[in-house]
Amino acid sequence: MNKEQRHLNVTAIENGTVIDHIPANNVFKVLHILNLENNKNQVLFGDNLDSRKYGKKGLIKVSNTFFEGNEINKIALVAPTATFIEIKNFNVVTKKQVEVPDQIKSIVKCFNPNCISNVENVPSRFTVVDKENMKLLCHYCEKITARNNIVFF
Amino acid sequence: MKDKSLVSITDFNKDQYLRILEIAADFEKNPNQKLLNNHVVASLFFEPSTRTRLSFETAANRLGARVIGFSDSGSTSVKKGESLKDTIIMVSGYADIIVMRHPREGAARWASEVSSVPVINAGDGANQHPTQCLLDMYSIMQTQGTLDNLNIAFVGDLKYGRTVHSLVQAMCNFNANFHLVSPEELKLPSSSKMHIKNSNLSYTQYTELGDIIPVADIIYMTRIQKERFSDPLEYEKVKNSYVLTKSMLEGCKPNMKILHPLPRINEISEDVDETPQAFYFKQAENGVYVRQALLAAIAGVK
Numbered sequence: 001m002n003k004e005q006r007h008l009n010v011t012a013i014e015n016g017t018v019i020d021h022i023p024a025n026n027v028f029k030v031l032h033i034l035n036l037e038n039n040k041n042q043v044l045f046g047d048n049l050d051s052r053k054y055g056k057k058g059l060i061k062v063s064n065t066f067f068e069g070n071e072i073n074k075i076a077l078v079a080p081t082a083t084f085i086e087i088k089n090f091n092v093v094t095k096k097q098v099e100v101p102d103q104i105k106s107i108v109k110c111f112n113p114n115c116i117s118n119v120e121n122v123p124s125r126f127t128v129v130d131k132e133n134m135k136l137l138c139h140y141c142e143k144i145t146a147r148n149n150i151v152f153f
Numbered sequence: 154m155k156d157k158s159l160v161s162i163t164d165f166n167k168d169q170y171l172r173i174l175e176i177a178a179d180f181e182k183n184p185n186q187k188l189l190n191n192h193v194v195a196s197l198f199f200e201p202s203t204r205t206r207l208s209f210e211t212a213a214n215r216l217g218a219r220v221i222g223f224s225d226s227g228s229t230s231v232k233k234g235e236s237l238k239d240t241i242i243m244v245s246g247y248a249d250i251i252v253m254r255h256p257r258e259g260a261a262r263w264a265s266e267v268s269s270v271p272v273i274n275a276g277d278g279a280n281q282h283p284t285q286c287l288l289d290m291y292s293i294m295q296t297q298g299t300l301d302n303l304n305i306a307f308v309g310d311l312k313y314g315r316t317v318h319s320l321v322q323a324m325c326n327f328n329a330n331f332h333l334v335s336p337e338e339l340k341l342p343s344s345s346k347m348h349i350k351n352s353n354l355s356y357t358q359y360t361e362l363g364d365i366i367p368v369a370d371i372i373y374m375t376r377i378q379k380e381r382f383s384d385p386l387e388y389e390k391v392k393n394s395y396v397l398t399k400s401m402l403e404g405c406k407p408n409m410k411i412l413h414p415l416p417r418i419n420e421i422s423e424d425v426d427e428t429p430q431a432f433y434f435k436q437a438e439n440g441v442y443v444r445q446a447l448l449a450a451i452a453g454v455k
Contacts (some may be wrong), residue, residue, distance in 0.1 A: 112277050116259035120236050140259025141280055142161065142343065 016063040018085040024048050024077075029060035029078040029152060033073065033107060041065055054081070073101040077134065077150060100116065100131040108136065111149040115141035124153075132148065155453035158272045162283040162319040167326045174291050176446035176455050177439070180215075184442065190455040195248035196222035197240070198275070199231065199255040204415060204437055205275045205284070209252050221248060224403035238267045245269045250451060269306035271451050277317055285414055286319035288443040292436040293324075293371055296410040300324070306332040306365040309339040309375035309395050309420060316414045317375060321345050331356035332365045336391040339381065362395050366405050372397070374413040374420050374433075399424040410438050428441030 010015035022030055027047045030036075036043050042063040058079075072084050076098050084096040104126045110117050117124045117140050126136035126145065135145040154169060165173075180186070194213040198206050206224055223229050225236050231240060235236070237260060244251055245268040249282060253264060254275040261274035263283070276282045294300050305324060311317050311333055321331065325348055332354055333398045340358065354372050357366060365372070374397060382388040396419060397411065413433040425431050449455035 112257050112258060114235070114256075116255075116257045116263045116277075119236065119257050120263070122238075122259075122263050138259065140262050141278070143258070143280075 013063050014063050015088050016065055019060040020083045021081045022058035024056035024058055026078045030075050033075050073099050076100040109151045110138045111145040112141050112143045154450040156271050159283050160261045160265050160274045162280045162286045162323050173446045174294055175293050177442040181444040184215050186447055189218035192218040193248045193293050194218045194220050195244045195251045196220050198224045202254050208440040209444050215399040219329040233448040238367055241268050247262045282315050285316050286323050288319050288440040290445050291439050299329040302328050302371045304330045304368050305371045306369040307373045308334040310339045310377045312339040313337045313381055314375045318345050321347040322348055325352040334362055347365045369409055376418055396420055398422040
């Protein structure tokens with residue numbers, strides 16, 4: 001694919017953030033976690049785009065919106081490889097990598113059906129005890145939610 | 154420990170465990186000390202309990218506190234759909250300390266976060282039961298004269314037994330040597346084994362109860378529950394393999410004592426009750442002194 005074709009896929013933005021290198025098929029989860037479903041600015045996104053690094057990838061461009069570190073790290077569970085690229089006047093200003101946070105709040109459900117956080121209106125809260133294998137220790141029931149049983153709100 | 158909630162055994166450190174045990178020994182010598190004359194203790198049992206509730210209420214009474222509460226959530230607003238949060242906020246406006254048991258895991262942690270007064274966890278589902286753990290430690294100290302360097306054997310359901318998990322965690326502070334006797338499907342969970350390894354201690358796993366009799370200082374028996382088995386045939390196979398009888402105790406160490414969180418079904422034969430090794434009823438009695446110590450420490454009067 002040449003440069004011109006690549007440009008046709010998703011148009012450039014003047015000011016805002018490009019979230020690149022999202023694992024393919026996780027774009028909708030990222031949109032949801034960052035609450036871009038309710039963003040009033042222009043939001044462009046693509047999925048299963050060709051990527052030299054990963055084969056297939058997802059990408060989001062959102063105008064006039066910039067993200068803080070703790071917001072960026074919220075998507076670590078679904079897009080640990082993502083890069084946040086800040087654009088001003090069509091120029092790249094900064095690039096930020098996602099980092100797995102120590103604590104995760106209100107994003108993931110505890111896998112234990114008998115946990116109080118699944119029964120009453122309690123915001124879920126986890127300590128990440130294993131960042132590589134994504135093992136989350138529930139602050140309430142003290143059980144471990146592992147990557148294969150992570151469910152998002 | 155004043156005004157501190159106790160939800161998990163790990164909420165307290167080694168010095169705090171030892172302090173509670175020291176205060177408990179004082180209450181055992183002199184149980185009626187009216188130190189909490191002006192206190193109201195709320196005893197909220199959202200699910201039934203015999204020993205824990207009665208011993209907590211006895212402890213509060215011996216300290217001169219008044220007890221309010223319920224022993225079954227059926228007669229409360231919970232039945233009308235009131236949230237745990239609302240119940241706890243309301244009760245924390247009435248009482249000085251809340252003691253609660255709840256069927257959901259994490260309920261006590263959540264309660265401690267919304268309550269304006271300290272919360273003592275008297276059991277949250279299959280998660281934690283820290284006061285049982287403290288009274289187990291008290292009983293070990295009382296029978297062995299120390300908590301350090303002991304051979305502790307856990308027998309039966311090591312997978313689901315919450316008292317086993319807490320006691321393993323706590324005894325990792327005292328250089329214990331762990332002997333784990335259970336059927337294949339009820340072995341100690343890897344998280345507890347990890348705890349032992351992280352403390353640079355060792356454990357040995359057995360399937361035969363007889364193997365640990367000559368080495369153990371403490372044998373901690375637990376009940377194997379039928380509902381834990383997906384295959385009823387498996388239960389039938391193992392249900393009688395971890396039964397301790399009087400004749401098996403020959404060759405045990407002279408200082409060896411048998412503990413059990415109770416209730417027992419058939420895992421300790423009744424002929425063991427009359428042996429000098431039987432300690433489980435005294436252990437249940439110790440629950441009162443340990444809970445007195447906790448109430449007094451959290452109220453800030455000891």
